[in-house]
Amino acid sequence: MKEVIIRHGGDYLPIEDIDFSIIANDLRSLLFYRDDIFLGMQAMNIGIIDPNITQFEYNLLETYIEKERTPSFEAMTVGAFSQMWIFALYEVLRLWRDRKYDFSKLFKNGGIELKLKSLADNEDHMNLTLHARRRQLEKFRDDQFFRDEVEYCWVQLEPVYKLVELYRMNMAKHAAPGKSNAIPIAPGYGRINSLCGALDYELLLDRDSYELLNRRNVADNLREALLVIRANKK
Structure with missing residues (x-):
């Protein structure tokens, strides 16, 4: 069983x-997202906005190199979008975690x-959301394969969730x-990463222990986790 190896950048x-x-x-x-239309839309939004923020990050890096100083407005814009993206991802992953925990306990x-x-x-x-919740509960009750898949997915997602939780707790x-x-010491203060333009935060x-992390690290690790899950389905 392959598991995600968390990469912190470079x-x-x-x-x-x-x-x-x-x-x-x-x-x-x-699972939990695909048959719940509104929850699935929330998850999809994370992916829809990711390329836009990534472009903002690279644009910030280009401007920084060109001007040889930090472009304040562009950096603040990247910081704002990055934090909002992380907060949204946190809620989507937290719901997954909570639902898995609640279903398993029941x-x-x-x-x-x-x-x-x-x-x-x-x-x-x-109420489509209520009907989706009932279907998920019934399947969790009746289908061992479904329960196993839920557990496997969370094994891959949990390391990413912990990165997001660390980011969110410091920022929010x-x-x-x-x-x-x-x-x-300085929540919300970030420096421009010289390779991808994302803001590095301590x-x-x-x-007395700090971790250097940026939004791009989280997005890349999320992609890796999802690819591992995809490969396991084949």
């Missing part, structure tokens, strides 16, 4: 060689039938993951 493909369709298509095709405790009954009691024929919460009293892991 090996960036030129923008014309990046297959941007991987995130846009493969993320929304994962399955182990024999609570799926009660949950299905609760959903039926609130049934709304126009001004703290290290799981350590609210560990406060980063993200606090613990009180």
Whole structure:
């Protein structure tokens, strides 16, 4: 069973060689996303905006090299889009994690039938999201292959989720993951990466431990995870 090896940068493909369709298509095709139309749209949005931000990053690098100084407005724009993209990805992956956890707990405790009954009691024929949730619960209850695939997908996605969580906690919460009293020195301050133009941030892991990370690192690792999942389906 192949697992994702997290890469933290230094090996960036030129923008014309990046297959941007991987995130846009493969993320929304994962279990939990593919048969929930609105959740799938959220996942697809992550891939739709990725090439635009990547282009902004390379444009920032070109302007930086040309002017030989940091172009403030362009850098702030890249920083803003990068953080919004990370926050959106965090919510999409967090929902996957929470649903896997909730379904697994219900399955182990024999609570799926009660949950299905609760959903039926609130049934709304126009609520497509509710119908999708019921179908997923029923399949999780009845199909061992489905449960195994959920677990396998999360093995690949979890390392990416942890990168996103680290990024998001530093930027949005001004703290290290799981350590609210560990406060980063300069949350939101990034430097232009000399290879891809993304903003490199020093993200606090613990009180005295930092990780250098940029948005492009996260996008590349997400693509790698999705390719591993795709290969496992063949």
